[in-house]
Amino acid sequence: MAILVLASQGIEASAEKSDGLFSLVVDRENQARACTILAAYHDENLRHVNHGRELFSPVPAKKTTPVMIALVLLAIHLGCHYAGIHQQAVLEFGSSALYILQGEYYRVFTALLLHADMEHLAGNIAGILIFGIPVCSLAGSGWGLFLLVFSGSAGNLINAWMYGTAHLSIGASTAVMGGAGILVAFQMRKKAGVKGLKPSIFLPLGAGAALVGMLSGGENTDVSAHIFGFASGLFLGGIFSLLPIKGEPFR
Helix, strand or coil, X not given: CHHHHHHHCCCXXXXXXXXXXXXXXXXXXXXXXXXXXXXXXXXXXXXXXXXXXXXXXXXXXXXXXXXXXXXXXXXXXXXXXXXXXXXXXHHHHCEEHXXXXXXCCCHXXXXXXXXXXXXXXXXXXXXXXHHHHHHHHHHCHHHHHHHHHHHHHHHHHHHHHHHCCCCEECCCHHHHHHHHHHHHHHHHHHHHHHHCCCHHHHHHHHHHHHHHHHCCCCCCCCHHHHHHHHHHHHHHHHHHHHCCCCCHHHC
């Protein structure tokens, strides 16, 4: 979420992992400003409680579920290439708007499991880890998995409805964008719970939109799928944040 906050203020940042900890990397000329922005964000958002408890009380980082997702994606990709069926799998299980609209709705799920090459896969695995771990820490492992998968699938379904033709796409990036939308929804709900409906609650939304734009500029990127994945995550995360779910069995 720190990357989202900085992006909303026009500061580019990246995350690097060392000794099990993530560090933010910002160019030297923006370091002081970034520290000031993050300190203000912390004071404004992370110390509030609601009715004697935190509105979203993170549990210890739930890394297992996102890591398992990453391993499944890697195994499927390597398995398809080893068996020589990658192209066939893309045609039969990719998110084809034409076939989805003819009733093959399973494709909105299976397309999330397929990737064009190792570079495509590596980028989405990084995204799943970066966004999936905080989602599962806030919602619980089971609910986090549900939200990630269904936001990605909903994004693919809406994208198919929009195209209505033989458009074909694959990859977990729709779910990655869904994860970003879920986190934005959690932050907006937290701000609303503390401050009520004030303009500042839309700050996370602006940060999330900026992030989607930053991550949607690559070649062969399905920009509309990214947008619909983010929107689906925002909607599902908002609904989840309003439900009185304790979530303990899923943590």
